[in-house]
Amino acid sequence: MAIYTREQAEALLKKALAYSKADECEVTLSGYNGGNIRYARNEVSTSGAEENVSMSVESRFGKRSGVATINEFDDASLEKVIRRAEEIARIAPESPEYVPMLGPQKYITTKAHFDSTAKIDPAYRAEAAAKSIKAAADKGLTAAGFLEHSTSFMSRLNSKGLFAYHPSTVVDFSVTMRTDDGTGSGYVTQDFSDVSKLDTGAASQIAASKAVNSRNAKALEPGKYTVILEPAASIDLLRNMFNNMDQRNAEEGRSFLSKPGGKTKLGEKLVDERITVYSDPAHPEIPSAPFAGDGRPREKTTWIEKGVIKNLYNSRFWAEKTGAKSVPNPGGVVMEGGNQTLEEMIKNTKRGILVTRLWYIRSVDPQTLLYTGLTRDGTFYIENGKIQYPVKNFRFNESPIIMLNNLEALGRPQRINGNLVPPMKIRDFTFTSLSDAV
């Protein structure tokens, strides 16, 4: 058994904690049960399943800390792992960034576990792949795809009285379809907590039509273009921005949010006023854990409001040291958008380029958050409200900060990799060279 109920988890954690002789002790039990299927050249290439559950113990004597883990839970094993963590703690150096363990916390309730997803079996996986392969074969295309699902839980109990438990499920699906002449390629990706929302056959039709329509792309000169970035295209750039919103790095002077003299851009307007970003673990579309990895409660938090930086996340140590509000990092984020569909956004575009996906995105300059990467698997020229023809892929060099200042329009947000992000129309997006890749 890899997935414990709240009661089962709490009982086992209590039993383990009872062996502790340390000043502070925290026991974490987590479990995973998942599977995947991979296909290429319209055949299943690999398929597998994995199940595991493990317990991690952190024991502390003063400012010394030790960690040990185990995956057997009989009484002798529980005592052994607690003793082991205590032995390591006794010989560890004192941590200059020590903060005491948290006491009891209040967490909001989130529904992130769905029985539909927990019940996925090998037959479901095979059928999901078969539907996707059929969508490709019907149009004479070749599919390579991957479906992965998991049910997991995390629970924690410490000697200060903190108890946390969170079960969740997720399914991720993606497929790339290519034309046999090698001149067209299309992609789609979807993820859900509840698998009943996933139809791999219907999703695969999107990849299929992009593949067919992207054949024999024309070359446009590199330069600055108005682009419509689908959520699968913008998510990595946005995530890179969110991942750099750490207070400590900003105050140490090594972040895009740093200012001369050790100051930060917290409270300043940095992007277009139509940009508002928040996180909410209870959001029904992207439910996530109501607590962070260190046990702090995650609540609805606004990160950017009308273009102004409202919060930076920090560690408990840094918050205490600087007297700042303690803010844990978020799970998924929501970027507010409008009501336009992608089709309506295309209709309202005089000239522009539709981008399905960006690829191999790497940091070029952390100071300006400049990134480079390429378009991939469906890039199209729009004129007078219509997709006119496919275009060859571009390399871009762009900063999400510059991009969010050059905002033209936002569409209706969609779930992407556990976040909700709208399609975005951006002017003057910088393409620096052409790529021959299809």
Place this chain on the structure above:
Amino acid sequence: MLPSIPVFGDIISPERALEQVDPALKKRLADVALNTAKSNGASYADVRIGRYLQQYVFTREKQVQNIVNAESYGVGVRVLANGTWGFSATSDVSDKGIAKAAQEAVAIAKANSKLQKEPVRLAPVKGYGEVSWKTPIEKNAFEVPINEKADLLLAANAKAMENGASFVNSALFQINEQKYFASTDGSYIDQDIHRIWPNFTVTAVDKASGKFRTREALSAPMGMGWEYMVPKAGEKIKGPEGTGLMGYRYAYDMLEDAALAAKQAKEKLTAKSVAAGKYDLILDPNHLGLTIHESVGHPLELDRVLGYEANYAGTSFATLDKWKSKKFKYGSDKVHIFADKTQKGSLGLVGWDDEGVKTKQWDLIKDGILVNYQAIRDQAHIIGEKESHGCCYADNWSSVQFQRMPNVSLAPGKQKMNVDQLISGVDKGIYIAGRGSYSIDQQRYNFQFGGTVFYEISKGKIVGMLEDVAYQSNTQEFWNSCAGSCDESDYRLFGSFFDGKGQPSQVSAVSHGSAHTRFNGVNVINTARKI
């Protein structure tokens, strides 16, 4: 592809990492897997009993941030039944657990065989009987007390801080793979594989202007033991005049590099911003390795060429028709690129691969012409090879083995030449050292690479530091602009410790050797922006 740092398995004590599992026990357990697979209808089976040890130490400035000691132990069984692969893995290393995994692997193979169009064809391999192999290390890094390792990192941090760094993060990664492979071909192969990687990032901040710059370590991850961490004068190769740089071959001097890194990070704050345009580039081996990795290593993986990685890593421009033509000019006549799993000190160095094939060296590009790919047992027939190249790898007992990049290296020049002599012929150029930003498209045509330090070359001499440099090129154009390399005495290894491929993603470690090399007329862009 470089994913975030993975940690597998359970946390253990440092002493436990020194224990070994008895080969006689492993042989008995392996036979359980092979016999069960055969009696359930497998025509072929292999089993990997693996113990994977990781020790990572992380520090910043004056403090140890984290120490990870992890062990992962289990068994993976792969079978061919009805001409189709099946795989199953378990952490239950008992007769019962292994037999169950073998049965499951056969059941999965039989179920998937309904979707198989053509049966798998395996290139033949000799049974080697009971053999063993060990990375030729002088000192097992796991035997060195953790405190000694933490002290070395903290000493390097102190050197950086003394020399003007604002911040420094350093880390030491050590891996030991204890792998036992057995197959129905009659091999029982016990291997003990070691890898090590010291690394740091130094940051300099100018508080007045708010500008910050970083300089990465010029170490390489190696297939070596603790001996790599002990500086040796004979393993240092002096960098170009006017840079203060030092190259490290089979021994690294972390303190020396940290001190120079701090000085260079500070110098970068006021360095001249590059004027975009065409330049001749002189690339240091610690930089060129990543260019080789991305623009030669990956496109010549046969599974990518065939479309198996289309949904994630991508396909390849180096299609079979180009190889069949025997005329495809991948690079200039100076370009001789070879693959191997046998090079001294390299990350790919092993005796046998993860399907029991003895490792070797072979050519990929000869005199600029594409001559071969990287292929494993079930692919060899596609390119007319009689045997596998021996580059099959799984990153854990629980992962299925597949084709992974061997070491891919650029042969050094045949004429005697050092880096200053190579630079002396350049009128307008840029010298680039170390790894920086790197990005390439999914068919490996268009790439953009940065570095960690850049110097302007004018009329044959280094004249000062540059900043905001990245070069953009097309793989074939770039390698055809190759104008030659320094000689063998300048040759050394670069490495990628956590190269990612596959879904679910697996990591592997691979080295790339080269000497300083010149490329003519490459497009350089200026990456400075204002936000």
